[in-house]
Amino acid sequence: MITGAYPKAKVPAVLLTTLTSDSWIVIGCVVGALVLFASERIRPEGVSVTVLLTLALTGVVTPGEAFSGFASPAVVTVGAMFIMSAGMVEAGVPAAIAAAIERYGGTRITVVTALLVLVVGGMSAFMNNIAATVILLPAAVSLARAADTGSSRLLMPLAFGSLLGGLMTQIGTPPNLLASEALADAGYQPFGMFDFVPTGAVIFGVGLVYLLTVGRRVLPDRSGPNVTEEVSQTREYLAELLVPSTARIAGQALTTLRWGRRFDVSVAEIIRDGHRLRFPSAHESVFVGDVLLVEGERDAVLRLVEAEDLEFAVEGQAGQTLVDDEMSVVLELVAGPSFGSRGRSLVDIRFRSRLGGLVLGVWRQGTRVRTPIRRLRIRPGDALLVRMPRDRIVDLETSSEFIMLSTRPRVVLPRPRMLLAVAILAIAIGMAATGVAHIAVAGMFGVVLMILCRVLPYDRLYAAVEWRTLILIATLLPLGHAMQSTGLAVLVADTVGDLLRPYGALPVLAGIFLLTALLTQVMSNAGAVVLIAPLALGIAASSGIAPHPVMMMVAIAGSAAFLTPIGHQANILVYNTGAYRFLEFLKLGGPLTLLILITSLVVVPWIWPL
Structure with missing residues (x-):
């Protein structure tokens, strides 16, 4: 823990009494960014790049300052942790933990909730929050079904647990790293690797008790779609069609026929001369005598039959091939965070050609989506029912787009490889914690070890990085510097300090916490910390408060994304999967946020003297 006197803050000698043209440009960038972040019309990284270019083109920052964020140690560290x-x-390693939870979790919902929150919190302290949530989400759904309760009882605590767990170490979440770097940039001693443990552990414990007591009464008992329940409903949309000698389509390729675009149906299988061609490619042709297994709405299939002069095959056979057999299997998937807030279509990601699967239906918040699948934009958390060739399941498991919920044989990886991965992470953390190397250097050292030891294949290196997050952080950092260089941060800090100083230090800390927490709901947690950090340091200096407790409050509030499902990617992921309603996040997350604020106001000044 950091002890000793705090150095003087770097404050300009002459405080600005009027706003300069550069200050107005910065204010415009801040307001414009907040509006665009809240509207979600433009991707967050697109907003941050626009802000960066505005500052550079107007001369508020130099080209060197504009792109200095890409050389930031915090950006390098976040990338290394990804x-x-x-x-x-x-x-x-996480899969083995998830399997153990499924095996020994039991059916008592309180015990299962506690176990999930503890495990995801422990994982999030040392790895990406999203990765921890993604890994444990299938286990949570499986445990909910085993306990005969709705997955909504477990998924929101899972997401909130990942956010709470990230508070416990410097590498647990980007806000912690950015708060530490803000201190270093201002001339103060940065936080150490485990300086977050005392406050983070107390807040995590309080949050766990809240989720186990209040949470069990507030959370709804609601489930998303279940494969075994939905198969019977989907079966009516499959039909076997015969290509007669009179059909005009004989000899034409599926890509030429464009049945998906014209009728919104898909060809799942072609039976020709007793042989089954499952999941045919778009370039496959159809011939007289072929039997086509077609998936689509009843009306769409009838329109297809009439338009193309097809005939129904033997009555009673339609839909029988939907169930699992020796060559194919029906699986339930959840769309991952890579689909983004605006979503992407299955055509965009080339689902059929890359993974060879047939999408039988899409569910959003527990309700089947009736929009034609080809035109539907899949969003994170959407549930998909798909029919896959068994030999393509491995491709699906290694895909970054989807999470498999259906029960499947787990691949048992060699134990030495797991131990090696844990050892490398421990070495990197130990180097940073003991001061042997800067945290960014230690992180990159760990990355190199993982590549050299073949823990992570080299071809997976770039796919592992959340480039959008890195671009967002790197392009917003110059905005924080611009707020300081134009004197805007000092002016705002003095104004706020004059208003709050008569009431003491605790209202100042509470105000900074609430402002950061509110911004986190409409923009990324990293963006909120980048924006608030220079203001918080200025307020601390003008109010006579030590900088470290103030920045600890900023870091904690930056992870308090509990009020809306769009506040954090972990929330987005469970929002649709758990069939939650928007206000249910506020119902559980609002009191939790206030509880964290009260706990922080007690614990932070005790550990970090004001």
Whole structure:
């Protein structure tokens, strides 16, 4: 823990009494960014790049300052943690933990909830929050079904547990790293690797008790779709059609026929001369005598039959091939965070050609989506029912787009590989914690070890990085510097300090916490911390408060994304999967946020003297 006197803050000698043109440009960038973040019309990284270009083109920052964020140690460290988290996943460490939870979790909902929150919190302290949530989500759904309760009883605590767990170490979440770097940039001693443990552990414990007591009464008992329940409903949409000698389509390729675009149906199988061609490619042709297994709405199939002069095959056979057989299997998937807030279509990701699967239906918040699948934009958390060739399941498991919920044989990875991955992560953390190397250097050292030791295949290296997050952080950092260089941060800090100083230090800390927490709901947690950090340091200096407790409050509030399902990717992921309603996040997350604020106001000044 950091002890000793705090150095003087770097404050300009002459405080600005009027806003300069550069200050107005910065204010415009801040307001414009907040509006665009809240509207979700433009991707967050697109907003941050636009802000960066505005500052550079208007001369508020120099070209060197504009792109200095890409050389930021915090950006390098966040990238390194993405890669090392992927190495842990590749080695099977989180999967082994998830399997153990499923095996020994039991059916008592309180015990299962506690176990999930403790495990995801422990994992999130040392790896990416999203990765921890993604790994444990199938286990949570499986445990909910085993306990004969709705998955909504477990999924929101899972997401909230990952956010709470990230508070416990410097590498647990980007806000912790950014708060530490803000201190270093201002001339103060940065936080150490485990300086977050005392406050983070107390807040995590309080959050756990809240989720186990209040949470069990507030959370709804609601489930998303279940494969075994939905198969019978989907079976009516499959039909076997015969291509007669009179059909005009004989000899034409499926890509030429464009049945998906014209009728919104898909060809799942072609039976020709007694042989089954499952999941045919778009370039496959149809011939007289072929029997086509077609998936689509009843009306769509009838329109297809009439338009193309097809005939129904033997009555009673339609839909029988939907169930699992020796060559194919029906699986339940959840769309992952890579689909983004605006979503992507299955055509965009080339689902059929890359993975060879047939999508039988899409569910959002427990309700089947009736929009034609080809035109539907899949969003994170959407549930998909798909029919897959058994030999393509491995491709699906290694895909970054989807999470498999259906029960499947687990791949048992060699134990030495798991131990090696854990050892490399421990070495990197130990180097940073003991001061042997800067945390960014230690992180990159861990990345190199994982590549050299083949824990993470080299071809998975770039896919492991959440580039959008890195771009967002790197392009927003110059905005924080611009707020300081134009004097805007000092002016705002003095104004706020004058208003709050008569009431004491605790209201100042509470105000900073609430402002950061509110911004986190409409923009990324990293963006909120980048924006608030220079203001918080200025307020601390003008109010006579030590900088470290103030920045600890900023870091904690930056992870308090509990009020809306769009506040954090972990929330987005469970929002649709758990069939939650928007206000249910506020119902559980609002009191939790206030509880964390009260706990922080007690614990932070005790550990970090004001």
